[in-house]
Amino acid sequence: MKNSRRQFMILSAAGACTLALNGKVQAQAMVAETDPQAAALGYKADASKVDKAKYPKYAAGQKCDNCALYQGKVGSAAGGCSLFGAKQVAGPGWCSAYAKKA
Template sequence: MNMNRRTFVIHSLVGTAALAAATLTRAEAAKVAETDPQAIGLGYKEDATKADKAKFPKYAAGQHCGNCQLYQGGATGYGNCALFPGKQVAAAGWCSAYAKKA
């Protein structure tokens, strides 16, 4: 097989793009489980309405990750949270570190 420089560069770029896409897909799939030790400590629930109101009296209706300062994602689905690096939380979720966005 005779490979010239142009073909090598094109194959390298395609391979790099495929690797980057696979890495992003894997990173997006990692979600915080409610059974995660840190999630338990913070009282994290994927559904804010299921927050333990007795244990966390700070919880109020309308609070959810989607409108928290620590949340870095869209209004629905999943997004990153500063408290759980490398994992995603539900926009509809809640934890005791909730801080309303300004």
């Protein structure tokens, strides 16, 4: 099969788009509360469901979206967290590593 320069350029562009989209899709994976690291930190996707007896450090108003470790915007539904790598956490979530954003 004879390949042309045009065919090469089209396949190269398609390959680049595939790689770019693959990275974005993977970045959107959410952390599950059952994930071993999340469970160890007491992560809850909804901060109002935190067991206050088990985590006395929790205080009303503490949420992932106003934590120093959160990489998304305040008020966003989800964003990255430096503790969970490429996975995202819920903006209204909470874990025991909470540190108020300065």
